[in-house]
Amino acid sequence: MGLKRDKDFIERTFDQLVKGREKHHFSLSPREVGIVSSVSSGVVKVSGLPSAGFEELLKFPGDLYGIAFNIDEHEIGAVLLGEDSLINAGDEVERTGRVMDIPVGNALIGRVINPLGEPMDGKKAIATDQRLPIERSATAIMDRSAVTVPLQTGLKVVDALIPIGRGQRELILGDRQTGKTAIAVDTIINQKDKNVLCIYCAIGQRASSVAKVIANLKEKGAMEYTTVMVTEGNNSPGLQYIAPYAATSIAEYFMHQGRDVLIVYDDLTNHARAYRELSLLLRRPPGREAFPGDIFYIHSRLLERSTHLNDALGGGSLTALPIVETEAQNISAYIPTNLISITDGQIYLSPKLFELGILPAVDVGKSVSRVGGKAQLPAYHSITGNLKLAYSQFEELETFARFGSHLDENTRKIIEHGKRIRACLKQKELQPMSAPEQIIVLLALMDGLFDGVPLEKIQIAETELRKIIGELPADMVKRLNSATALETSDRESIFSRAKNIMISFEAKSEPIPDKN
Template sequence: MPHDAPHWVRSTQDVLKSVSLVPRTSHKGRVEEISDGVAMISGLRDVALDEVLRFEGGQTGFARVLDPDLIGCVLLDAATEVQAGDAVFGTGEVVNVPTGDALLGRVVDPLGRPLDGKGPINATMHLPIERPAPSIIERDLVTEPVQTGVVVVDTLFALGRGQRELIVGDHSTGKTTLAIDALIAQAHSDMICIYVAVGQKTSSVRRAIDALERHGDFARCIVVVAGSSEAPGLQWIAPYAGMTMAEHFRDKGQHALIVIDDLSKHAATHREIALLTRQSPGREAYPGDVFYIHARLLERAAKLSKARGGGSLTALPIAETDSGNLSAYIPTNLISITDGQIVLDAALFHQGQKPAVDVGLSVSRVGGKTQAPALRNAAGTLRLDYAQFLELEVFTRFGGVPDGRVRAQLTRGARIREALRQSQHMPFRLDDEVSLMRAVQAGLLDILPLVAVPKFRAALPEIVVRETDKTLMDALANLAATLADDKPDTPQ
């Protein structure tokens, strides 16, 4: 090159010399057919399972089925602009989502894209949505309680940090409300809250967000939304994305609580994708791996050992039943995976018993060891007493005059049932729950008419704050006597 060549010519020559002129390969395929958010692609023989594929129009999807001739790709964006014949490129990456503190207080889609209009999310770390569950050696015993603020749950079916407790019931029986109340109760705890909405109506998601903003600490919450109008691919990855976001805090030694609302709709989405990608249907047209997809998801909730930082991830998955049929395919699968279930009964709900928890069918297989000692001592034989009351109530409907002992049990049981009622988005503190149970077990509510029990419960927090432990029971007895004098008891 001449020494008198212009400066820009010399710069261009230097750049060309630095470029490595070697052959480069790219994985390119072709869309053979596209329908209902699933594309069948040819020409990508080296694609891995769950690898992200990029279409020439900028849309993305992930490989879900790997057949010798065709790849079943589930789209993560609208399929309206993808057509047969379009080029598709492999990326060599799996689906990743942003994680970290930048997500707190935000509403995002399963890919971490903001939905709340608060600007971009500056996350410094991205993790794959599919991650292995902690091994047995990496786990610790579930011993610390999760205070949900719901009296019937904390007293009868206590939860522990690292537990997986299924919330199951018919449509519109308060499943989401119970889960949201558990998230709201963490406003005064050290737990990070993640709410994942899968296939839910926009109005339902909006109500949940409003409740968290109004009653909870939304700055310590993450909301992941894959609505019913979103692509099936987004709905399918939503629980896994939410779990990855929660695991970030667990692995840092913090504590997280995730609600997945709900896995019945996620199973239906999985069935839809499986049928569209021509997988063999099984029972109720679900593919054979429907149990596995939820097992590998919920196994990621755990209490880690001290060597791993001691963090925990507690899961509250939700499932919907049809006419209370707990033996249906998906509810049965989820019950076998989780560490217990809270069953909501439609009949109780319509009778006004809210939360409509069926005490006989609900169970926590871990909670007895995690329940706060003060609450466990205060509750005592509450569950047994309540179960006996429900049986006696059924028998006394046939007529006859019960003796004095049975009448006393019926009176006590009716007050227990009234004490377990609770308004939505009004969680109880642990001290309030302990005091209420002590009052119930001491028989202070037996002299009250049923209509006065809510007044007693409403006045309880102020007395608990004001009185010392030595004078608390006397103050509660005085309150009960005052309410009993205001409205004389009537036969119940």
């Protein structure tokens, strides 16, 4: 009788559970829970979770998440995406069954966010309909197109001598405080009204530096088409590590919609250091300079996602400007050489030029674009063809002339012309120039119109010269911005106007006083 009563009770209980499930629509599902065994700086060791996968997102108490990095036989090494002070040994850890992802969509344009997609600008929460994993495979080779459309930076020295194309990866490197971020910010500002979306990813930067960048972008109206992703120096190394991948997924969303996107990683030196810190804490074997052996791989799989899609996939592009910091001008160090070999060229900033006030401090001899003239506006070709050679000759002769040797007339002319090239390539920060303005200045420079102007008047003469743009016919200005070569009639028209302006700036020889 007792067994029968127990059986009846179990059946009634089961029927009630089924009816309750139908009424309240709840479901019973198994949870796989592990236990925190130890906590260190940004890294947690977890026991249990035998079914967890590599890079799976794990949930910790207090809505804190981490990524499973080391999958060992008896424990998991997880990277925390937040403050480790909130985690204690013995806390429960739960699997989520998914990888780290980030919200994507138009709602992110004009916002300042962290790598988790949370707002940092004090505005309302970001609502999007779609999320993308931060780690995604790079576009297949057959789905890519050649880089042919220029991405104008607004900087004469870059657009004329080291041109960048949409879909290219151009490294910006140099010692600290030489103007690397300034070049990237000027490039973002110059994309206004050019239908290019921009993403600025700050990795482990000082809060004051990031605030200055955001203030400059707002002042110039660039935040209307820019998303800023921020991790500060005091953030966990896990957040700094995922930041560039999360920013790239946001950029890829727009690229696959057929948009042109520019992304700036500022900087990958901090990213490499954050990954080194995580790897050493997880007891991964160190290699050269204590960096883990796969440091090249984590950067190559990041930068390979930048490309120009073919027309079948919408024709969108993702242009990358990674920044890396050198120490004592050593561009052959481990991280710089890794990134030089991954990217399609580099812009090297010299501290010596910076100290001399030659800004932007681009060392033309050590800078190169492997795409080059293929992505340059045709109007530049006929003007800047000999510019780099003339500038290089000047630098060699200038060094020779310092010994005080007697110079022949031809050598003296080359040096004087080179000084004016260097003066014309100077440009103030946050003042990018349009392509027609650059072409007018460079045309006057290469045709020798600046050679008679004293060096102290070069900047004033250039400002007056740029005003010619308002006198040119609209169809000529359109041709200067288009993919058509500079016509002879256009060149002659610009030259004649420029010559009339430059005459007023030429040095006048003083009359010899009459001794009588």
